Amino acid sequence: MQEQDWTRVVTAATRAPSIHNTQPWRFVASPERLELHLDPARALPVLDPSRRQQVISCGTALEFAVVALAAEGFAAEVELVPEPDDPDLLGVLRIGGRVDVSDEARALAAAIERRHTVRAPFEARGVPDELVDRLQAEAGSHGTWLKPITRSEEEVATVFLISRAEEMEQGDPAYLAELESWLRTDPAAEDGVPVGAVPEGDPHERASNWLIRDFVAGHREAHPFRAAGDPDASPPEVERPAVVLMGTQADDRPAWLRSGRALARVLLIATDAGLVASPLTQALDWPATRTRMQSRLSLVGAPQMLLRMGYPRPAPEGAPAVVSRRRPVEDVLRFEDSAG
Numbered sequence: 001m002q003e004q005d006w007t008r009v010v011t012a013a014t015r016a017p018s019i020h021n022t023q024p025w026r027f028v029a030s031p032e033r034l035e036l037h038l039d040p041a042r043a044l045p046v047l048d049p050s051r052r053q054q055v056i057s058c059g060t061a062l063e064f065a066v067v068a069l070a071a072e073g074f075a076a077e078v079e080l081v082p083e084p085d086d087p088d089l090l091g092v093l094r095i096g097g098r099v100d101v102s103d104e105a106r107a108l109a110a111a112i113e114r115r116h117t118v119r120a121p122f123e124a125r126g127v128p129d130e131l132v133d134r135l136q137a138e139a140g141s142h143g144t145w146l147k148p149i150t151r152s153e154e155e156v157a158t159v160f161l162i163s164r165a166e167e168m169e170q171g172d173p174a175y176l177a178e179l180e181s182w183l184r185t186d187p188a189a190e191d192g193v194p195v196g197a198v199p200e201g202d203p204h205e206r207a208s209n210w211l212i213r214d215f216v217a218g219h220r221e222a223h224p225f226r227a228a229g230d231p232d233a234s235p236p237e238v239e240r241p242a243v244v245l246m247g248t249q250a251d252d253r254p255a256w257l258r259s260g261r262a263l264a265r266v267l268l269i270a271t272d273a274g275l276v277a278s279p280l281t282q283a284l285d286w287p288a289t290r291t292r293m294q295s296r297l298s299l300v301g302a303p304q305m306l307l308r309m310g311y312p313r314p315a316p317e318g319a320p321a322v323v324s325r326r327r328p329v330e331d332v333l334r335f336e337d338s339a340g
C-alpha cells in the first residue's frame, strides 16, 4: 500500500463515531500494515477513566478501515492488542490477498460517509425484525452479543437506569466541566460535539422514553414547555426506536475492541438500510448503573453499548444539517518504512 492509499483508508477510519467526538486514535502505516494506537492526550478521565468507551471508539475506526479496504478489493487480517506491554497499541491490521469486491462491501463503504449520529426524534415507524436479526448475527460474528430491549420490564429497568445516570451526571461538576470542554459552538470545529448536532430543548421534554445525553444543560436559557390548553398543542408523535444493547463475555481491551468492530458493522448495515442511530451510553458510564444493568437484565457478560435506532424524520425546512467534523487525516496518520 502506498501512502496515498493509506491516507484514503485512514480518512474513512476517522469517520468512525467516538465518545464526545474525541477521536482518540493515532495510526502508523507502513507498506504492509497499519497500527492503531490510543492517543493518551485525548482521554476523558471523568467519564471514561478505564478508557473503555475510547477503546470501543477505536475498534469502530479499525473496522471502518477494514470496510474501506474490502471495497478496494483487499482482505485485511486484524490482530487485537498485539503487545499487551504497550498499552497504547490497540491493534494491527495487515493487508492480505486481493478479493472480489461484493455489492455488500461497496454498500457498506458508501455508508461510511452517510452515517452520522442522529439524536433528533425518529419517525413513529418500527424497525423490521429481520433487520434486527441481521444486526444480531453480524455482531455475533465479532464476538459481541446484541440484545433488543423489547420486553417491557427490561425497557422499564433500562430507562430507569439511564435517567438515574443522567441525573448523577448532571449533578457532578467534574463531569459537566469535562463535557463542556468537548462541546463546540463553532460548527467548523474539528473535534468535539457541535451544539448544532444536539437537538434544541430539554431532553426530558421529548415524546420518548429514551432520554438522550444532555450535552447543553449548563447552557440552556429557557426550558421550552407547552402550556396546558395551548390551542396549538397536539399530542406529540411518539418515536418507536429499536433499542439494542450490545455486550461481550469478557470486559477487557480485546473485548472492547471487538464490540467497537461490531458496532461499526451494525451502524453501517443500519445506515445502508435507511436507518439512523444514536448511542445512549449514560447508564454504562458509571460502574454502579452498569453493574445494575447487568443484574436487572440478567446479562451474560458486560454491557458495552446501548443504541437507539429508527427511521429519520425529514429535516425541518431550512434547518442546517450540522454534522460533527474530524481532524485532518495528517494529524492522526504517520508513515514509516517499516512499522517494526
Ligand SMILES: Cc1cc2nc3c(=O)[nH]c(=O)nc-3n(C[C@H](O)[C@H](O)[C@H](O)COP(=O)(O)O)c2cc1C
Pocket (backbone or CB within 6 Å): 015, 016, 017, 018, 019, 020, 021, 053, 054, 056, 057, 060, 115, 116, 117, 118, 119, 192, 193, 212, 213, 278, 279, 280, 281, 282, 323, 324
Ligand atoms: C462509545 C461511544 C459512546 C457514545 N455515547 C453517546 C451518548 O451517550 N450520547 C450521544 O448522544 N452520543 C454518543 N456517542 C456518539 C458521539 O457523540 C458521536 O459519535 C460523535 O460526536 C461524532 O459524531 P458522528 O457520530 O455524527 O460522526 C457515543 C459514541 C461512541 C463511539
